[in-house]
Amino acid sequence: xxxxxxxxxxxxxxxxxxxxxxxxxxxxxxxxxxxxxxxxxxxxxxxxxxxxxxxxxxxxxxxxxxxxxxxxxxxxxxxxxxxxxxxxxxxxxxxxxxxxxxxxxxxxxxxxxxxxxxxxxxxx
Amino acid sequence: xxxxxxxxxxxxxxxxxxxxxxxxxxxxxxxxxxxxxxxxxxxxxxxxxxxxxxxxxxxxxxxxxxxxxxxxxxxxxxxxxxxxxxxxxxxxxxxxxxxxxxxxxxxxxxxxxxxxxxxxxxxxxxxxxxxxxxxxxxxxxxxxxxxxxxxxxxxxxxxxxxxxxxxxxxxxxxxxxxxxxxxxxxxxxxxxxxxxxxxxxxxxxxxxxxxxxxxxxxxxxxxxxxxxxxxxxxxxxxxxxxxxxxxxxxxxxxxxxxxxxxxxxxxxxxxxxxxxxxxxxxxxxxxxxxxxxxxxxxxxxxxxxxxxxxxxxxxxxxxxxxxxxxxxxxxxxxxxxxxxxxxxxxxxxxxxxxxxxxxxxxxxxxxxxxxxxxxxxxxxxxxxxxxxxxxxxxxxxxxxxxxxxxxxxxxxxxxxxxxxxxxxxxxxxxxxxxxxxxxxxxxxxxxxxxxxxxxxxxxxxxxxxxxxxxxxxxxxxxxxxxxxxxxxxxxxxxxxxxxxxxxxxxxx
Numbered sequence: 001x002x003x004x005x006x007x008x009x010x011x012x013x014x015x016x017x018x019x020x021x022x023x024x025x026x027x028x029x030x031x032x033x034x035x036x037x038x039x040x041x042x043x044x045x046x047x048x049x050x051x052x053x054x055x056x057x058x059x060x061x062x063x064x065x066x067x068x069x070x071x072x073x074x075x076x077x078x079x080x081x082x083x084x085x086x087x088x089x090x091x092x093x094x095x096x097x098x099x100x101x102x103x104x105x106x107x108x109x110x111x112x113x114x115x116x117x118x119x120x121x122x123x124x
Numbered sequence: 125x126x127x128x129x130x131x132x133x134x135x136x137x138x139x140x141x142x143x144x145x146x147x148x149x150x151x152x153x154x155x156x157x158x159x160x161x162x163x164x165x166x167x168x169x170x171x172x173x174x175x176x177x178x179x180x181x182x183x184x185x186x187x188x189x190x191x192x193x194x195x196x197x198x199x200x201x202x203x204x205x206x207x208x209x210x211x212x213x214x215x216x217x218x219x220x221x222x223x224x225x226x227x228x229x230x231x232x233x234x235x236x237x238x239x240x241x242x243x244x245x246x247x248x249x250x251x252x253x254x255x256x257x258x259x260x261x262x263x264x265x266x267x268x269x270x271x272x273x274x275x276x277x278x279x280x281x282x283x284x285x286x287x288x289x290x291x292x293x294x295x296x297x298x299x300x301x302x303x304x305x306x307x308x309x310x311x312x313x314x315x316x317x318x319x320x321x322x323x324x325x326x327x328x329x330x331x332x333x334x335x336x337x338x339x340x341x342x343x344x345x346x347x348x349x350x351x352x353x354x355x356x357x358x359x360x361x362x363x364x365x366x367x368x369x370x371x372x373x374x375x376x377x378x379x380x381x382x383x384x385x386x387x388x389x390x391x392x393x394x395x396x397x398x399x400x401x402x403x404x405x406x407x408x409x410x411x412x413x414x415x416x417x418x419x420x421x422x423x424x425x426x427x428x429x430x431x432x433x434x435x436x437x438x439x440x441x442x443x444x445x446x447x448x449x450x451x452x453x454x455x456x457x458x459x460x461x462x463x464x465x466x467x468x469x470x471x472x473x474x475x476x477x478x479x480x481x482x483x484x485x486x487x488x489x490x491x492x493x494x495x496x497x498x499x500x501x502x503x504x505x506x507x508x509x510x511x512x513x514x515x516x517x518x519x520x521x522x523x524x525x526x527x528x529x530x531x532x533x534x535x536x537x538x539x540x541x542x543x544x545x546x547x548x549x550x551x552x553x554x555x556x557x558x559x560x561x562x563x564x565x566x567x568x569x570x571x572x573x574x575x576x577x578x579x580x581x582x583x584x585x586x587x588x589x590x591x592x593x594x595x596x597x598x599x600x601x602x603x604x605x606x607x608x609x610x611x612x613x614x615x616x617x618x619x620x621x622x623x624x625x626x627x628x629x630x631x632x
Contacts, residue, residue: 042301049309081264099280
């Protein structure tokens, strides 16, 4: 593995761990950032599969060795998808904020309610 | 014949575009949407007939040779899943139209129909995809449509539930993408048949890691314990038509993807023990969750989680008989689950809520409704002669045939889960349907009868009846269905028919 390759591996590792850490937070904005960072991590790992990443891309038109265009195409598709869904997530987070005036993920209320029902059923 | 492979994806997408243009003419829009889905039903029927003898159809987009271009494949399993899904999608769509005619829904029909068709296209593409990246795209189409659908008629609870749903699904998608990157890095291809050939020479440990990664990816979507927590939290909150289609189809698409990847791509004995453990945990945790619920939809969602365990159990048996059992179970569960959620929707319509504590005497309020609930509920519990019994009998027979103490342990858990399911659905029956009806329930029923809702309400009830009857039909057609399931299971475990159809003769 070359030096730029190793650097990429390290970057991917940092991105994944940061992304999952943010995903586990209570604040919705942090969760959205977590998703964005995880998306970057996945796209970078797609680029990492190309062993000839330092070679020129397909489009230069010159003869000779080129880098593999397929991971680039897949990353491009994935970027479009994560971009669209991130926008949607931001809109949702905004709706939650409008409704609750905070952006925390609330607890599962129905679950809490059932947990509190300590009396036997047939007495209700 | 191979041209037909593109139809289940292309027609709903065109229909979605047309329906979006016609949003100012609701009747026209409904017509276009129904026509598109009816075309899908017809074509998937043809595909099922063409593949019923074990033939695998493969279509190469733009005639690019297999590992290079986009491949769509229909083998008996995917054709069967397509046909069943198309029928369920059509019935639920008609139910939704009935609800719109009755004016009982707060969802926006103009938005609903186009997104619903995109969801259809995504489901069909997931079943047909012949390469991993297309499978990803199919999943994303389906999921993105579902993100939009789950927020229809947004209340605070729905927005909150859809936030959780979206974030969990996205996490699974990103892991999926990571899996694709790893597979591509290892084999240099994403075509399923090609990957299957090239993974054969890959190191054992790497194959194991990939198999587990893909199990997690689809396991999140299929709500396998311990990755199930999001499902009972989000599905019951959505409006009826949407929770019905989500519960019936979305988790089953993920189960299909698990079956496809674990049988075709990865070695057979790699993770059997893991699958059995997950199956037992899913069955037991799901049904215990169902038994304490108060909200009917939530109860059914937990039961759904529990019954996904049966399918994983069959896959873990790793035999033709086991897989055939899974396939019968899939068909049974799609139909019955859709039926139950539609009935729950009718109950919510009649009663105004779905909480068992504030419900009594539905038998008296609407006898038809109680029949509609009783039949699929008994089928879910697996009482003979319903389809649930047939499916469970097939699975348990395969388990006895396989033998060994891990399988017997899982079998015991399966039998116990079936019995507990009976308790869970009887709880609904005793609390909701027996007794003298509450005054406000009778009042709500009278209001519905007097109002202008009656025509649409009839359509809704008829469609629920059709779904319930379809559940009975699955039991009646158990013989041909299980024959077809055996053909499909044989193709799955053999794998060479799939690979030859995609890559051409002599590929393996």
